[in-house]
Amino acid sequence: MQYAPDVATPEPAPEARSLRGRSAAHVAERIRERILSGELPPGERLSERSLTEGLGVTRTPLREAFKILETEGLLAIVPNRGAQVVELSPADVDMAMELLAGLESVAAELACARGTDEQFAEVARLHARMVACQRAGDLVGYFRVNQDIHQNIVDCADNPALSRVYRTESARVRLYRFAGNRVSARWSRAVMEHEQILLALQQRQGPLLRELLRAHHLNGWRVTRRVLENELQPDL
Amino acid sequence: MQYAPDVATPEPAPEARSLRGRSAAHVAERIRERILSGELPPGERLSERSLTEGLGVTRTPLREAFKILETEGLLAIVPNRGAQVVELSPADVDMAMELLAGLESVAAELACARGTDEQFAEVARLHARMVACQRAGDLVGYFRVNQDIHQNIVDCADNPALSRVYRTESARVRLYRFAGNRVSARWSRAVMEHEQILLALQQRQGPLLRELLRAHHLNGWRVTRRVLENELQPDL
C-alpha cells in the first residue's frame, strides 16, 4: 500500500487513483456504513489507531471524518477521550421518530402535488420487492427496501433540502427502528399499510397520504418502542 | 468539578483555560458567526493562511472546522481548491424555505399541545421587543428578534431533534431571508401576522397556528424572492 515503495512509483496504484482531496469523505462513508450496518454498535469506542490501520489512511483525514460524522449525529467526540458511536435513549429515538413522521407528512402533500408518474412507478416496484422479501422471510432485505420506499416517497416531493435532512435524520435512528420489524404481527400489518400508502400516492390524495404516513409511523414506533424497552420479545 | 482545584494549577492562563479538545468547534463557531453576519459573504473563498493567522490556530483544527461547516451546509470544499462560503440560488432558497415552513407547521401542533405557559410568555416578550425594534426602525435588531421568535416557537414543541434541524437549516438561508425584510410594506404586515401567530399559540389552536405560520412564510418568501431576483427594490 502506501508503505513507501521508495522510488519509481509516481502512481500509487492503477485502481485507486487520485483519492486526494476526498480522503476524509471516503473514510466517513466507510465508517458510516459500518455504523449503519451495526458492525460498530452504539457505544462502541473508535480507536484512531485501529481505524487508521484498517482503512489505510493516517490520522489526519480520519479525524476530519470524525468531525463530519459527529456533525451528522452518528458519533460523539469526547475531548481527550476520542470518538464513540452515539447511543440513543428511547426518548431520543422518540423525538427522532416524531421528526421523521413530521418530515414525511410535509413530503406527502408535496409528493402528491409534484411527483412524477415515473417516480411513483419506482415506489411501486420497490413495494413489490418488499412484498417479495416478506414472502421469502428476508427480514434484512425487507427492512432495507422499506427504508428505500420511505426515502423515495420523500424524494417525490422534489425538494433536495428535505430529502437530505430526511436521509441524515433517518440514518441516525436506523439501527433502533430495525428492532420493531422483528415482530411478525407488525410485519404483516405494515405491508397492508404500505399498500394503502402506495394507493394514496398514486391517486395523489395528499391529505390522506399524510394521515396514512403519520399513522404508519405511529403504529410502527409503538411496537418498536416496546421492543426497545424490553416489554416485547421479537419473534423473528 | 473536574477543574482540579487541588494545588498549583498548572493552567497556562486564567482566561483561556484548556481549550484543548475544543479547538475545531471553537473555530467553527467563529467562522459560522462571520458567515451569518455577512462578514464572509456567499462565494467568498476562505484561505487557510489568513484564517489561521486571524484565529490564532494552526491548519489542523481549522480544516476540521471546515469539515463541520461543510456538513452543516455553510461551506463548500472543492478538492485542492479550498473552502468557500456556499452560494445559494433562488431555487435553493425556495427549497429551504419550503422545508423551514414544513418544520414550523410540524412544530406548531406539537407546540400547542406541549408548550408551557412560561415558554409562551417568553415568545410574547420577544414579540414585544420585536415591535419595539420596528418602532425604532432598528432593522437588524428586528430581524434578529424575529428569528429568535420563530426558533422559540419551534422549541416549544419540546423536541430537541426538531429544534436542532430547524436551527441548522434556518442558519443556511439566514442571509438570503434578510433581504425580504428590507421592504417597508412587508415589514408592517409581518408584525400583524405575528400578532395572530402569538394569539393562536397562546390559545393553543394548533391547526390555526399551523396555517398562520404557513401563510406567514409564504407571504414573506414571496416578497424576499422578488428582492433576490431584483424585481423589487428594498426601500429600507
Next chain:
DNA sequence: GCGACGATGTTTGCATGCAATACGCGCCCG
C-alpha cells in the same frame, strides 16, 4: 488489607513538514 499516589505506556490534540495540485505570469509561436 485497603486506598491513594505515582510511574509508565498509550491515546489524543495540535503543530509542522513534505508532496501534489492549482494559480499567475511571462514567453513563444502562430
Next chain:
DNA sequence: CGGGCGCGTATTGCATGCAAACATCGTCGC
C-alpha cells in the same frame, strides 16, 4: 496581437512529530 505553454510560487492534502491528557498497574503509607 492573441492564445497556448511552461515555469515559479502559493496553496492545499496528508503524513508525521511532539506534548498533554488518560489509563493501567505497582507501590507505598496508613
